[in-house]
Amino acid sequence: MYSALPAGILQRPIALTGFMGVGKSSVGRLLAAHLGLELFDVDSMIEERTGMSVAELFASRGEPQFRTLERETVAEVVANGRSVIALGGGAFVDPSTRELLIDKALVVHLHLPWSQMREVLDGLGSDRPLLQGKTSEEVHDLYLQRLRAYRKAHLRVTVPRSSPEDGTGRVLMALERLRHAVEAPSAGGGPMS
Numbered sequence: 001m002y003s004a005l006p007a008g009i010l011q012r013p014i015a016l017t018g019f020m021g022v023g024k025s026s027v028g029r030l031l032a033a034h035l036g037l038e039l040f041d042v043d044s045m046i047e048e049r050t051g052m053s054v055a056e057l058f059a060s061r062g063e064p065q066f067r068t069l070e071r072e073t074v075a076e077v078v079a080n081g082r083s084v085i086a087l088g089g090g091a092f093v094d095p096s097t098r099e100l101l102i103d104k105a106l107v108v109h110l111h112l113p114w115s116q117m118r119e120v121l122d123g124l125g126s127d128r129p130l131l132q133g134k135t136s137e138e139v140h141d142l143y144l145q146r147l148r149a150y151r152k153a154h155l156r157v158t159v160p161r162s163s164p165e166d167g168t169g170r171v172l173m174a175l176e177r178l179r180h181a182v183e184a185p186s187a188g189g190g191p192m193s
């Protein structure tokens with residue numbers, strides 16, 4: 001089930017990726033508390049540092065500038081040792097940020113099937129520039145496009161949107177399975193769920 005898991009993967013920071021609204025920040029908070037690790041929420045860090053919301057940053061400086069800030073922030077937090085990192089939904093889609101994360105973090109894709117995702121979309125638009133003015137079909141296209149990148153995560157965990165506690169429990173179980181696989185003599189590796 002696993003192929004070529006990098007050595008020391010369990011000692012790396014745990015980075016949560018996945019589509020907008022899937023619950024990366026809330027699962028991140030609970031996971032960090034459970035594991036006794038610090039949480040770095042990349043979007044919140046960028047907002048604090050620039051004094052602007054993500055939506056304001058997109059509007060005033062544009063997406064490429066936001067991606068640069070995001071890449072710099074991710075590079076800084078992965079260098080901080082073991083922690084939980086809640087990424088924005090596009091961070092792992094950016095090729096150089098993805099490369100950095102694959103190299104330096106244990107990347108967990110929090111997956112919400114489209115059937116559940118579409119139900120939460122209405123509540124997401126206002127502070128997410130990439131969703132503004134988009135039809136449900138357009139968001140679905142973006143969702144499918146994003147899945148291609150998320151598949152490159154080390155782990156995939158399907159989470160229910162309704163319960164971050166349940167989602168966190170599932171991530172913890174997946175981490176435990178990974179630990180067994182890494183410690184087993186025949187450990188292989190690769191994306192799994």
Ligand code: S3P
Nearest residue numbers: 019020021054088089090128129
């Ligand atoms: C983005 C996701 C957002 C935020 C920005 C761009 C994306 O974070 O970083 O609006 O490209 O998917 P959330 O995934 O926390 O909504």
